[in-house]
Amino acid sequence: MLGTLWHKVFSSGVSSSSVIGQSLQRIRPSFSATRSYASTSTGKEMTVRDALNSALDEEMSADPTVFVMGEEVGEYQGAYKITKGLLDKYGPERVVDTPITEAGFTGIGVGAAYHGLRPVVEFMTFNFSMQAIDHIINSAAKSNYMSAGQISVPIVFRGPNGAAAGVGAQHSQCYAAWFGSCPGLKVLAPYSSEDARGLLKAAIRDPDPVVFLENELLYGESFPISAEALDSSFSLPIGKAKIEREGKDVTIVAYSKMVGYALQAAERLSKEGISAEVINLRSIRPLDRRAINASVRKTNRLVTVEEGFPQHGVGAEICASVVEESFEYLDAPVERISGADVPMPYAADLERLAVPQVEDIVRAAKRACFRAK
């Protein structure tokens, strides 16, 4: 079913992808009033794509050492149109189309960061970052330490991450846990347009290497956006989670697209009298252990949600943190929802089984609240 709607990927317009995104998941929940957006409401909406694009644009305009490089970022306007318009505005010197050589251009980006520039390296998808992982882990993440702080590496690696739709095992995988396990990296995963703008701006300004995990299926989603978040000085703190919805019975922790699912689940749970608190991690590393533990101490129950594989995953790390810090507050076993422990199948029905669904979250939350068989 997913597949029949799948059309977009290299489409130029925003329209087709937003159609898909919305049919995949009704992102904009009816309870958006309860969300804590940065203060002033404008009634304005913005897609995640535009949020990323405007953040890049503003940071490039503010700082001439910022440049974008990657495959198809220039003349093609980005495989997913995130860099649309930037070539025209900043020229080929600052919007650099590379050959298909991730190992090479990622290393070049790292070298440029060593030497005073602020590269934003786009991976067409994070799957392809696997060909460059040596530079991310070994050249970028470790240099500040190895050089005793002499060489910092202000670089952003960004692109879509996580399960896409109907593209099979090699193109559909979440790398949050992989990068999240590496000291020296900061790993961010925006959900909404506000996240996308605030976190990308923070990432570009940050003095350290940041892995910035976007989600292709969210690009076309529109979210309300505040005037504050639209200001060019806006940025969000790295390492701080956001409570998307307050609740008292169970804590649901998620990141990226799964935040939307968690919000949908919370809405369904509320109809059954369960008040769920939804935490949007925003940052995988540093992990906001404080926010997670504070919430669990309040609700006494925890459900983690991620698209990645279960073993050694983000959920596993969250569980460990809660067991270490708030064990005595837990009233129920922690529920960990993740992708299935298999490579992503192509067939849509199997694919659906392999990634978390809203029902899975609802069921787990009820189990945690002893409301299910």
Added chain:
Amino acid sequence: MASSFSTLKTIQPFCFSTTTTRSQQKSTLPTTNSSFFGSNNKLHKSFNSFSPSTNRLRSAVVAVSDVVKEKKLKTSASTSNLLITKEEGLVLYEDMVLGRVFEDMCAQMYYRGKMYGFVHLYNGQEAVSTGFIKLLKKEDCVVSTYRDHVHALSKGVSARAVMSELFAKKTGVCRGQGGSMHMFSKEHNLLGGFAFIGEGIPVATGAAFTSKYRREVLKEDCDEVTLAFFGDGTCNNGQFFECLNMAQLWKLPIVFVVENNLWAIGMSHLRATSDPAIYKKGPAFGMPGVLVDGMDVLKVREVAKEAIGRARRGEGPSLIECETYRFRGHSLADPDELRDAGEKNHYGARDPIVALKKYVLENNLASESDLKAIDKKIEELVEEAVEFADASPYPSREQLLENVFADPKGFGIGPDGKYRCEDPKFTQGTAQV
């Protein structure tokens, strides 16, 4: 039968005069006003305005037009100067038509929602798949990319099995688990469609390594050859260069087949590479590099014969650059806005199927009605494949967990102390594994 190609066995630098082909025309980049990183909107549109400058090549490189020309000159009798027999001609024609009709059907089925994800079609490039793969034995290996449907068909995988895979059905060549970009058939020694750029090249080189190992270490009677197919954009990836080196270092029985369709999604080859003549990179590693008109199946076949023969005889690898063009966007989701209409028409007029048809008819190898009969047969075959795929069942739920390991004990031991896979309910759960 000696042709100028055989001189390629020597890896001494040679000097060949070449006839005009696209790559020669473009072998020097035009000087542009905005030179920084070559990002110039006009650059990729000027494909036909490059000055020839090939006489400075000093390597074992050759343009195949010479091979074919020379061959024609050397043979005298009127029938024997034909490059193919009637039977061969019909086999080639049928395979190319199959590739074309199959892909056109895929486009239709994609738009009807029967297949999804990334679907990359091969239209326009048929002469390469057919010209090479139809020369192979069943034991020979083929390694492909995400643009793999037609390579699979040429290698003998049935249209039913490929179509069903695209329909995500249990009867697909990978039971609906792989999808468009990941066709594998052990039976046909199709070692995969690989979705990542460059990834297939070392895998193919590993297959060739195996063939040599079996012959030399295991003392088996093995003269298998591996063909690695990949695009122009891929030739800028390190894995390409790494494997050229190792293949030549170890004299592996492999042919590196570059399908240079001038574009890597929206990246013009000329903007992506410092020296656009890919075939010249073979001699840099000591192996022959050949440029061939990839819109002419007969020329491709001649070159392929030499290269495959070399590999089979244990004389080592070759690099063949086939100049070709894709008639559709990069994938069915690509708006294809950057390629110039003039360029598209230019190559459209060189449709390899039309060219072969013309050759066959002009040389009285077959009649119009012979070819029509093939067209009809293939249309029916492809339609039948669609019906078959449509009627086939979807994978069942338990399939999700079935092939993660060759030994499902890899899923570990459950709370009851037994292997999880031995629990009768093992395949009923999914995310809980």
